Amino acid sequence: MSVIQVHDKKFQPYIGEAELQLRIKEMAALLNKDLEGERPLFIAILNGSFMFAADIFKHLTIEAEISFIKLVSYKGTKSSGNVITAIGLDEDLFGRTVVILEDIVDTGRTLSQFLPQLEHQQPKKLMIASLLTKPEAVIHPIKIDYLGFSVPDKFLLGYGLDYDGLGRNLPQIYQLVEMP
Numbered sequence: 001m002s003v004i005q006v007h008d009k010k011f012q013p014y015i016g017e018a019e020l021q022l023r024i025k026e027m028a029a030l031l032n033k034d035l036e037g038e039r040p041l042f043i044a045i046l047n048g049s050f051m052f053a054a055d056i057f058k059h060l061t062i063e064a065e066i067s068f069i070k071l072v073s074y075k076g077t078k079s080s081g082n083v084i085t086a087i088g089l090d091e092d093l094f095g096r097t098v099v100i101l102e103d104i105v106d107t108g109r110t111l112s113q114f115l116p117q118l119e120h121q122q123p124k125k126l127m128i129a130s131l132l133t134k135p136e137a138v139i140h141p142i143k144i145d146y147l148g149f150s151v152p153d154k155f156l157l158g159y160g161l162d163y164d165g166l167g168r169n170l171p172q173i174y175q176l177v178e179m180p
């Protein structure tokens with residue numbers, strides 16, 4: 001398996017396509033078991049989660065809906081810091097079982113800022129399914145209900161994850177090669 005170059009950096013293969021797909025099937029099987037009869041709404045957070053969302057959704061056999069949203073961060077007032085708003089969230093979450101689909105929970109900042117906005121709508125349940133997390137990088141702890149892989153605190157690329165816009169199309173996950 002070969003090292004690839006994207007922009008100025010080198011990346012080595014880290015999680016292969018077969019291993020990814022196997023784990024995603026296992027995650028879907030758990031969701032099928034746990035959420036039978038709940039007609040959950042899956043909310044995929046763009047851009048990064050598009051491949052994970054498509055692959056896991058294909059393996060769901062329960063009745064389920066999916067919606068794709070984009071989070072936009074802008075400077076709020078001094079006291080509130082950065083504010084995150086969701087574009088494309090048209091559904092009413094009141095009383096629904098909601099599962100957020102993320103490619104990665106890294107520092108936890110994105111979800112820690114966004115989850116309270118969803119909780120405000122009083123869903124019946126609000127759960128997180130993330131393909132990846134970096135426990136050593138967490139600053140804002142997030143409870144991940146369905147997790148694919150715990151990984152070290154190294155920059156990843158591929159399967160939806162980008163480095164400066166490139167690499168999202170790679171079918172497997174690569175890890176940054178750190179140069180001495």
Ligand SMILES: O=P(O)(O)OC[C@H]1O[C@H](OP(=O)(O)OP(=O)(O)O)[C@H](O)[C@@H]1O
Pocket residue numbers: 045046047048049102103104105106107108109110111162
């Ligand atoms: O836990 P955190 O440190 O907040 O990092 C996780 C977030 O970072 C990535 O999104 P990004 O903002 O890079 O946007 P993208 O999905 O469009 O690449 C990823 O898709 C998560 O949403």
Ligand code: HPA
Pocket residue numbers: 104106154155156157161162163
């Ligand atoms: O490791 C990563 N790679 C690409 N995008 C990311 N966004 C958060 N963490 C990462």
